[in-house]
Ligand SMILES: Nc1ncnc2c1ncn2[C@@H]1O[C@H](COP(=O)(O)OP(=O)(O)OP(=O)(O)O)[C@@H](O)[C@H]1O
């Protein structure tokens with residue numbers, strides 16, 4: 560087993576902007592993420608945080624540079640194999656929860672297992688309920704997401720990210736839309752996953768107090784990682 564879960568070298572990503580210019584939204588980023596540790600990425604709005612974690616989480620393959628996940632270069636494996644790594648080893652919590660309104664809470668949580676073709680349908684339901692219990696929401700399993708508060712929806716999104724027992728949990732502003740108490744409860748849950756289950760956490764936050772709860776802090780500025 561590799562101690563370094565992620566090694567990124569010279570990651571660079573461009574998007575087309577007005578005229579002939581291209582904008583470097585991720586600019587020569589090199590970093591190491593150690594297994595079982597927690598990392599906070601802080602930085603101003605528009606500094607490239609979401610863009611960077613989309614690359615680290617294998618959601619965006621349009622970059623230059625090298626990305627090693629558990630010792631394997633993600634560029635040199637076939638798309639299909641990369642999709643398996645993404646769906647079985649990485650859990651992603653999006654900036655806006657992205658729960659599916661037509662599905663109830665447990666069906667939302669079970670969805671990554673379905674995508675990864677893991678388990679029978681009864682096994683998936685059982686596991687989804689188990690994850691919902693861990694985030695304190697098993698009583699709401701049959702409800703639709705829209706009937707839940709923002710903090711509850713965020714906890715459902717975390718349960719969904721955990722359902723395949725991923726090595727790496729990537730969370731984009733998991734406390735951004737929450738009041739302090741609810742945000743603290745979400746952070747406690749995330750830190751517990753790192754401490755007791757050995758998960759690796761990479762989270763984006765604009766809140767420096769929350770960032771300090773993580774073992775490591777990285778700052779992004781205009782697409783670059785700068786010292787904190
Ligand atoms: N697909 C795209 N096309 C054009 N510009 C983009 C695209 N994706 C991101 N950008 C631009 O790249 C920059 C970085 O965006 P990104 O979403 O990564 O920032 P962020 O640090 O996550 O910001 P926030 O804190 O507001 O979520 C922004 O200026 C954004 O407008």
Ligand SMILES: [Mg+2]
Nearest residue numbers: 608609654731
């Ligand atoms: Mg963002």
